[in-house]
Amino acid sequence: MYNHRQETANSSAAVTPVRAGTPDSDTITPVARINPFATPYGSMPASRTGSTTGLQLPEQRYFHSRRMKKGTVERPWMDRKDPKEKWVTIIPLLGIFFGLAITGVLIWDGLRTVVNHVYCPVLDEDFSGGLNSAVWTKEAEVGGFGNGQFEMTTTNDENVFVRDGQLYIKPTVQDPALIESNNVIDLLADGSCSSTLWSNCITGTNVTNGTIVNPVKSGRINTKAGATLQYGRVEVTAKLPAGDWMWPAIWMLPVDSKYGPWPRSGEIDIMESRGNNYTYQQGGNNIVSSALHWGPNxxxxxxxxxxxxxxxxxTTYSAGFHTFGLEWSEKYIFTYIDTRLLQVMYTQFDKPLWKLGQFPLSDSNGTRLQDPWSFTGRDNTPFDQEFYLILNVGVGGTNGWFKDGESNKPWVDSSKTARKDFWEAREQWEPTWEKDGQMIVKSVKIWQQQGYKGC
Known part of the structure; x- marks a missing residue:
């Protein structure tokens, strides 16, 4: 029978060859060397080896573990403790305690500044009944609205209309016949002009000097006639347009310019964006912004x-609908997207806006600038009056909203022929308007804060 254990022991032993016999003999006799991992033979009694002569025979031994009884292992380090060792536990516990305390103070401080106001509904518009003329007013102007914008706004259904319970504000290309030959657009003649300034109501084409009428038509509507508020909330659920050089906006102006012409009486921009795609260097329809406008001039x-x-x-803001909101009180004003937790702009009225504005002592011609608001004694002036809502889609402009020299902008703001340069590049931008070149508004909601304006 094959002896596996003996074979294992023999194969485990290293072999050292020695010569046997006479010096001339070539016979080599291997001598076994003890396995260094086996139990030493010297530690085994002769009775355990089975030898009657007292010689220890080679036998493979294996290690056997056994469980140590509790308390049989000496632990000298337990007899004397290091007095500094307690800080290993104390310091982390102190850190946790102070961290929780600071967090609690910050939460308390934040909650005590938040006021859950009570509101009265002013407007809940879903456009299911069309565009309510008692609330909404279509504006018709050709003057560029102070920004040198290229569109003229119209009162017809081409640029502002309701379809399937949704409001559309859609820019369209101007009639080429009005641009390619001498012509005049006179909104005073038909009484449609919404401005009292002559320059906002009449424009024309002069083929000799390169002046042209507005190369684009679009829409701008407001709630001045039917829905205003002084402190409260606004929510507009809309899908922004996709189209190069479009300028969609949701914003507010004062009903009465009590503190003087713009921007002395203020402006609230809930949302502004650009129709260009996400590759546009200044940020296209993947970015929106909010701001307040105020100043002595x-x-x-x-x-x-x-x-x-x-x-x-x-994603982009033209890929789906989003709610663009505003919350406004005597103490603060902020804008948000979809939820009040996702704030965009936040301004706390904790000091006069004249100080917050950091205005210079004088303007460029040396005239000293005067604070037009301090007489009210309110830190939030001029944002302490009634405002109304505006929805519009502008196109282009010469005020720097589209920066010169970036992303193949086809005009220069300072050029006298900026409108014409834009028109001549229509083969570049017009195709980008075809699919989603409009702002679609699903709903508009306005609430008045209790305690103001009859609420």
Missing amino acids: SANDAWWRNNVKRKALH
Whole structure:
């Protein structure tokens, strides 16, 4: 029978060859060497080896573990403790305690500044009954609205209409016949002009000097006639347009310019964006921004003090509907997207806006600038009056909203022929308007804060 154990022992032993016999003999006799991993033979009694001569025979031994009884292992380190060792436990516990305390204070401080106001409904518009003329007014102008915009706004259904219970504000290309030959657009003649300024109501084409009428038609509507508020909330659920050089906006202006012409009486921009795609260097329809405008004159507008941008996450604002909101009180004003937790711009009225604006002592011609709001004694002036809502889609402009020299912009703001340069590049931008070149509004909701304006 094959002896596996003996074979294992023999194969485990190293072999050292020695010569046997006479010096001339070539016979080599291997001598076994003890396995260094086996139990030493010297530790085994002769009775265990089975030898009657007392010689220890080779035998493979294996290690056998056994459970140690509790208390049989000496632990000298337990007899004397290091006094510094307790801090290993105390310091982390102190860190947790102070961390929880600071967190609690911050939460308390945040909650005590939040006021859950009570509101009265002012407008709940879903456009199921069309565009209510008692609330909404279509504006018709050709002057560029102070920004040198290229569109003229119209009162017809081509640019502002309701379809399937949704409001559309859609820019369209101007009639080429009005641009390619001498012509005049006179909104005063038909009484449709919504401005009292002559320059906002009449424009024309002069083929000699390169002046043209507005190369685009679009829409702008407001709630001045039927829905205003002084402190409250606004929510507009809309899908923004996709189209190069479009300028969609949801914003507010004062009903009465109590503190003087723009921007002395303020402006609230809930949402502004651009129709260009996400590759546009300044941010296209994947980015929206909010801001307040206020200042002693148009050259000193403090909008940069609180202008904030919000980028869409892995999408664009033209890919689906979003709710653009505003919450406004005597103590603060903020804008948000979809939820009040996702704030965009936040301004706390904890000091006079004249100080917040950091205006210079004088303007460029040396005239000293005067604070037009301090006489009210309110920190939030001029944002303490009634405002109304505006929805529009502008196109182009010469005020820097589209920066010169970026993303193949086809005009220069300072050029006297900026409108014409834009028109001549229509083969570049017009195709981008075909699919989603309109702002679609699903609903508009306005609430008045209790305690103001009859609420």
